[in-house]
Amino acid sequence: MKKYLINIFYLFILLSSFAKADSNSIMQSANEYYKNNRYQLAIEEYNKLLLDGFEGTSLYYNLGNAHYRLGKVGYAILYFEKALKLSPNDEDVKHNLALAKLNLKDKVDTLPPFFIFNLWEGLLASFSVTGWTIIVYIVFILFLIVTVSYFFSRNVTEQRISFFSGAGLTIALVFAIILLVVKMNKEYNVKDGIIVETAVVVKSSPDFSSKDSFQIHEGLKVRVEDHVDDWVKIRLNDGKIGWINEKSIGII
Numbered sequence: 289m290k291k292y293l294i295n296i297f298y299l300f301i302l303l304s305s306f307a308k309a310d311s312n313s314i315m316q317s318a319n320e321y322y323k324n325n326r327y328q329l330a331i332e333e334y335n336k337l338l339l340d341g342f343e344g345t346s347l348y349y350n351l352g353n354a355h356y357r358l359g360k361v362g363y364a365i366l367y368f369e370k371a372l373k374l375s376p377n378d379e380d381v382k383h384n385l386a387l388a389k390l391n392l393k394d395k396v397d398t399l400p401p402f403f404i405f406n407l408w409e410g411l412l413a414s415f416s417v418t419g420w421t422i423i424v425y426i427v428f429i430l431f432l433i434v435t436v437s438y439f440f441s442r443n444v445t446e447q448r449i450s451f452f453s454g455a456g457l458t459i460a461l462v463f464a465i466i467l468l469v470v471k472m473n474k475e476y477n478v479k480d481g482i483i484v485e486t487a488v489v490v491k492s493s494p495d496f497s498s499k500d501s502f503q504i505h506e507g508l509k510v511r512v513e514d515h516v517d518d519w520v521k522i523r524l525n526d527g528k529i530g531w532i533n534e535k536s537i538g539i540i
Contacts, residue, residue, distance in 0.1 A: 311342055318350065327354045345375040352384060361391045362484035362506030366538040369482060369509070373540060376413050393505040396525045412467060417475050420468040427464050431457040479512040481522070481537040490530030494519030501530040512539065 318333030331354045337347055352367035368385035375381060415423065434457055438450035483506050492499040494516045513529070514521035520537055523529045
């Protein structure tokens, strides 16, 4: 039985190495196509990796660049946003996303938010869920170290330093946990999407025969609020709502 389990383990390692080698080969092939300006072929290769369940900042970034080269602004912004979601502080992704957004046709007016909300959103966007999780772990470990130091302090001065350090770390830990919970809620419960078709007519209800409400264009970022069959309910930053076909939008 033990020998059988060992064989299964080695088989799993072998298959994993083959899968990794195959994915590296596809990535290299896609990159070569991109370097040779064969962007559609590069996209097809990158999409093979997506179908196999792979994701990553580089993969999404390359897909965004390839689509941008073909003039597909909607898909370019979609993949840049996906890359930014994984790596919020990546300057290359931010730069290319800003360039792609210069091609947007829709200018949605919004009321400027209170500066505190801007600070809060900026703080949330500083790290991904993984990043905030790591920060919580680090602060918690520091808190444990300070707590142990307090009980093993040799004099009052060391105890006082440990006590106030522990109090500060407690506040930091609670704050970091709050940020992590809010970030996770936004990540898993709040869905944003990018319009990927050149022009989309937004309907008043999930039905092709329903009244036309307004029109939007590729690259626009919208909030996804509901899903009925092949229809998606969206909300714009200015408060407008309506329904579009799910093929018209890519979820970030």
